[in-house]
Amino acid sequence: MSRGTEYPIVIVGTGFAGYTVARELRRRDRNVGLLMLSCDDGNQYSKPMLSNAFAQKMSPAQLAGTPREQMAKRLNAEIEPNLSVEWIDPVAHSLYLSEGGQIGYGKLVLAVGAQARVPQFGGNAVSRVLSVNSLSEYETLLAALDGASKVAIIGAGLVGCELANDLLAGGYSVDLLDVSMRMLDRFLPPEAADTVTQALVAEGVQWHPGAIIESIDTAESDGRQLVITGDNGLRIVCDVVIAAIGLIPQTVRAEPPLQINRGIVVDRYLQTSAPDIYAIGDCAEMEGSVLPFLEPVQHGARALAATLTGVATPVHYPPMPIDVKTPAHPVRVVLPPVGTRGGWQMQNSDSKGVYAIFVEEGGAMAGYALSGDQVSRESELTSVFEARMSA
Numbered sequence: 088m089s090r091g092t093e094y095p096i097v098i099v100g101t102g103f104a105g106y107t108v109a110r111e112l113r114r115r116d117r118n119v120g121l122l123m124l125s126c127d128d129g130n131q132y133s134k135p136m137l138s139n140a141f142a143q144k145m146s147p148a149q150l151a152g153t154p155r156e157q158m159a160k161r162l163n164a165e166i167e168p169n170l171s172v173e174w175i176d177p178v179a180h181s182l183y184l185s186e187g188g189q190i191g192y193g194k195l196v197l198a199v200g201a202q203a204r205v206p207q208f209g210g211n212a213v214s215r216v217l218s219v220n221s222l223s224e225y226e227t228l229l230a231a232l233d234g235a236s237k238v239a240i241i242g243a244g245l246v247g248c249e250l251a252n253d254l255l256a257g258g259y260s261v262d263l264l265d266v267s268m269r270m271l272d273r274f275l276p277p278e279a280a281d282t283v284t285q286a287l288v289a290e291g292v293q294w295h296p297g298a299i300i301e302s303i304d305t306a307e308s309d310g311r312q313l314v315i316t317g318d319n320g321l322r323i324v325c326d327v328v329i330a331a332i333g334l335i336p337q338t339v340r341a342e343p344p345l346q347i348n349r350g351i352v353v354d355r356y357l358q359t360s361a362p363d364i365y366a367i368g369d370c371a372e373m374e375g376s377v378l379p380f381l382e383p384v385q386h387g388a389r390a391l392a393a394t395l396t397g398v399a400t401p402v403h404y405p406p407m408p409i410d411v412k413t414p415a416h417p418v419r420v421v422l423p424p425v426g427t428r429g430g431w432q433m434q435n436s437d438s439k440g441v442y443a444i445f446v447e448e449g450g451a452m453a454g455y456a457l458s459g460d461q462v463s464r465e466s467e468l469t470s471v472f473e474a475r476m477s478a
């Protein structure tokens with residue numbers, strides 16, 4: 088790559104969002120000059136597999152998808168790995184790399200993802216707390232699990248519950264801690280969260296609801312093990328601690344600055360506050376929501392590719408179900424848009440599963456939750472939901 092060159096389109100990030108935008112772009116235009124930059128190795132892989140691969144002890148090589156050279160050929164793009172965008176000059180349409188060098192762009196897509204939230208506890212071993220939000224973090228965790236038997240997971244959200252189920256299946260003893268009283272508490276109505284909690288406990292998870300952690304230290308006995316200490320006498324000795332306490336959208340400095348709230352603020356066209364700069368994926372915030380899932384990216388990338396090729400197209404999201412990969416008790420949920428006023432109404436609830444719908448104040452259905460054996464209602468419910476949404 089000759090630095091200082093101008094590219095019609097530059098995509099920063101080679102995760103799911105970056106590669107999906109590039110694919111959609113190529114469906115519309117085979118030839119427009121495209122540069123992709125990434126601060127990682129640029130190889131394509133499936134991130135959702137990272138929470139289901141420990142049981143089978145899959146190596147990073149087994150999880151690796153398509154090497155960047157092949158992606159470059161397929162996408163007719165230049166892909167430059169191990170380069171980090173330090174700042175952007177939106178007026179001059181230039182970006183500057185931490186490694187030195189400047190690149191001009193016609194249109195710029197930020198697909199820079201998010202970082203795992205780092206826990207803010209006391210103790211001398213907080214730096215040994217691991218997370219799993221990239222293939223390199225998976226590799227580090229896999230190495231830490233080698234020879235380990237007892238794992239503690241902080242955070243019983245989607246990733247925490249998936250990891251707990253997977254590590255149990257891999258033969259590890261698992262302690263799961265959360266400040267909430269139920270697993271998946273932020274996603275599900277209480278009845279459904281209860282069934283997930285009961286199922287994972289029955290599977291063998293040692294569950295610590297309402298856990299207020301104070302510190303994480305190395306065990307005095309051998310220095311290899313870790314001790315989690317909290318209020319109400321909480322004390323867990325384990326080999327590995329994983330934090331699954333959420334994500335912080337990644338941002339990029341710009342002068343003048345882009346509008347940043349929780350993430351990089353975009354409108355329905357995925358455009359940031361600066362002309363010709365767009366953002367998509369885990370880094371982007373639209374109408375107050377960051378949607379850190381694959382499906383919003385697929386819809387967004389189609390609209391953005393049209394916009395990038397001259398047909399300004401807003402994104403419209405259909406109902407987007409989220410599947411929680413907990414084989415002990417599967418879950419499928421369509422969350423109501425952030426800020427929707429209303430409440431969950433139970434349609435069917437017993438210890439084997441829950442079927443609930445979220446009803447807006449005006450009476451319209453705005454979401455649903457299925458757990459356990461009720462997940463089989465999925466196709467029936469999807470059509471009911473779509474019909475009600477379009478009514």
Ligand SMILES: Cc1cc2nc3c(=O)[nH]c(=O)nc-3n(C[C@H](O)[C@H](O)[C@H](O)COP(=O)(O)OP(=O)(O)OC[C@H]3O[C@@H](n4cnc5c(N)ncnc54)[C@H](O)[C@@H]3O)c2cc1C
Binds near residue numbers: 105135199368
């Ligand atoms: C364990 C796990 C399980 C999941 N399971 C599911 C699931 O079942 N279903 C689902 O829908 N979603 C799931 N998700 C979420 C989904 O995987 C993510 O929403 C999606 O992969 C995010 O893609 P992204 O491209 O926005 O971000 P990333 O994949 O994080 O990509 C960001 C890219 O930007 C690059 N970058 C960052 N900063 C810079 C910079 N300054 N300069 C240059 N490059 C930069 C990075 O190197 C990287 O290439 C899961 C996530 C995790 C962690």
